[in-house]
Amino acid sequence: MVENRDPTIITSLISFIDDCSPICTRATNDLITKIRDAAYEAKDVLKSLIATHFLHKYGSYKHERFQKFPRSLEEVIKNIESVAKEVKGFQKDGSGLHERVISTIAGSLGSASRGSKSMVALDNDLETRILEQLVGGRKALDIVSIVGMGAVGKTTLASILFHSQLIKETFDIRGWVTIPQTYNAQEIVLAILKEIGVPLDGQKNGEQHLYQSLYGRKYSILLDDVWITQALDDIKKYFPGNENNSRIVLTTRQSELASYTNSCGSSHEMKLLNDNSSWRLLCKEIFLHKDCPPDLVEIGKVIAIRCQGLPLAISVIAGHLRKESMSKEYWKYVAENLNSVLKTVDDLIIEILSLSYDYLPHHLKAFFLYIGLFPRQYEGIKVASMIKLWVAEGFVKPSVSNCVEMVAMEYLKDLTNRNLIFVRLYDSFEAPRFCVIHDLLKDVCTKEAQKEKFCCVMKNRRFDTFFIEQSNNQRRLIIDPITREGDENNDSESDDDLTDLLIHLMKLLQVLVQMIRIGRITMFRSMIVIQRTTIFRNMIVIKIGSMIVI
Incomplete structure (x- = not known):
């Protein structure tokens, strides 16, 4: 009977999901999927009863459905209890919870910087501003942040700066380390020591050895693809101030993290390229220092525009066009099927962008997936309509201090800070009116939505x-x-x-x-x-x- 069931089961399952890191092991994800499916099943049974009772007059069919309801509810409860038991055993064992998942796609220097220097040379002003801050400015330890959406060229720009002759001559010590989404501070310290060529003394711990190795030296350490402020806090204490213009450079997709560093540094936003810059980059990647043939200019500009300003997408499609037929007919085919061609040629772009979805908190994933369901349009998605749909779907949790619309607007702001969506137009009160999502991120939404049965x-x-x-x-x-x-x-x-x-x-x-x-x-x-x-x-x-x- 329902009366004899443990009432704490549901709260324990909710707590399990809330406590899970965004980047989970496969076993943890499997359990979350089972919890989700059980919740869907329970929701369907309950709503079926409500719909049958209040909205329909089916006569004998209605009576038949009421007879089936206790049996259906019993099956749902048994399924939830079975999942709860599995979760409890999983937590007791603990092995799956502590298994670390290291992401090696984002921040891999070999893959992320495969775009040529022309990719970022189009924004010489940004490169110059960052260089000036690295070699000049205040003597205290400075943190320089480069922020932008995935595949926008942050790591490539950082690579060009890191290997520039001016930086090599300015700093005694240079080091580059990628921060995985699930990280261990001690392992990061060891990676930095290895990168700067300092052997670990067995008599000292890694943290102490790093601090002493950098003390009194002018150094520049690049922390690539940082996801959370905690990662920065955990390792920043091992970098001495020195008062000699030492610098920490970090790249991140999180605008909030870049703002966090403003107290002791500055941030620089990498934006999507405009149409003219996109076309110049496409030409440089395909023809190097030659001009584009006149008969390909018009359709080439269409291809560049449909990459929507994403440098890595332009670089990949340029590499494909460079190897294929230089015919107007084939370029027209590529223009009409751009996203399909991109995914066929190289799935790395989707993998890089998928990391942003993977790292979303569980409560934000439904909001992001729902944005991806809107069709592609030029003007953008009307924020007011989208928020109404979020509320109607039950995604927004009520708040004591704010109405559901205000809570939904906070979720939208969070997605914007993560560079997953962009506000195209504000109203007269500076509130978002229309927002847009990059087509490739929309493809991520479509793929993940189907996988999650969303x-x-x-x-x-x-x-x-x-x-x-x-x-x-x-x-x-x-x-x-x-x-x-x-x-x-x-x-x-x-x-x-x-x-x-x-x-x-x-x-x-x-x-x-x-x-x-x-x-x-x-x-x-x-x-x-x-x-x-x-x-x-x-x-x-x-x-x-x-x-x-x-």
Whole structure:
């Protein structure tokens, strides 16, 4: 019976998730997935009862569903108890909790700096400002931060500065170390000692040896890809001040961390390239010091613009074009299928960007994934509409001091500080009005959403087979039957588009009926939203497992 169940099970599972580090072991992630699936199942059963009782008049069918409810609830409770027992055993064992996961993708000097110097030479002003701060400025130990989204070229810029002749001549000691997302302070200290060529004295601990090795010397230490302030605090104490213009340089994706260093240094933001800089970089990467053939200029500019200012994407696509046919037809194909070509040529970009998602706190992941569900558009996502959807979905936890809209705005600010989304337009009160997400980050959203059973996005009219094969167990379905890659800036809508949308909507409904009949959808309480504006184009959102009224 339900009355005899342990009431602390749910709170213990919530505490387990809250205590988990964003970067977890595979075993921990498996447990989180089981907790999530059990919660979804419980939510579906409860909402099915509510919907049956209050919203429908099914007669005998309704009675039949009420008879099945106690049995369904009992199965859900048993499943939750089984997961709770597994979590308790996992915590007692403790081995999985303390297993360290070291990320080697971000910050790898060989991979991250493979872009040529032309990648960052386009922003000579930024390079000059940082150099001036490194070799001049105050005598006290200074922290110089380079901040920006993943793959924007932070490590490449840091590499150029680190290996410049001026830096080599200015500092007695130079060292470079990458800070993994899950780190150990002692191992970082040992890595720095190895990097600066100082053998570890067996009579001294690493921290003491590092401090003494740097004491009285003019040094520059580069900490690449720092994720949290705690990592900086844990190792900064081993760097002596010296009052001789010594410097710590760090790269980070977290604007908040860069602001944290402002008390003892300064931060420099690396922004996405504008259209002209993107085109110049593409030309330099493909043709070196030669000019682009006149017949390729127009389509080449389209390719550069569709990279959306991300230097690593431009560098990768340039490397591909350099090896392929220099024909206008092939360049047009690349322009129309840019993201597909990028993922085929090199999946490193997606891996680098995925690290930003991996490190998100668990409560922020749903918000980020939901942003990725919006179709590509030029003007951006209307913040007010997005927040209403967040609230309607139940993502926003109520606060005693703030209304749910204010809490949601704080979550949006957090995602902005992590350089995952960007505010395109503010209103007259300096509040975000429209925000945008880079197309490659949107691809990360799509991939992670399907893996997490958060949502499945269907495109290219493959409703029959795709729907049945890919949508099983997904919580939401996004139908994007018309928008094609490269069409996001086209605001015109024809009668043929409307006819196309209606035809595919009817086809979709036929497939839904078929899936209900064969038992692939056991419960269907759905929300269908068709947005017909130049902002949202033709977007159909279907939510399975619950009902939302907007």
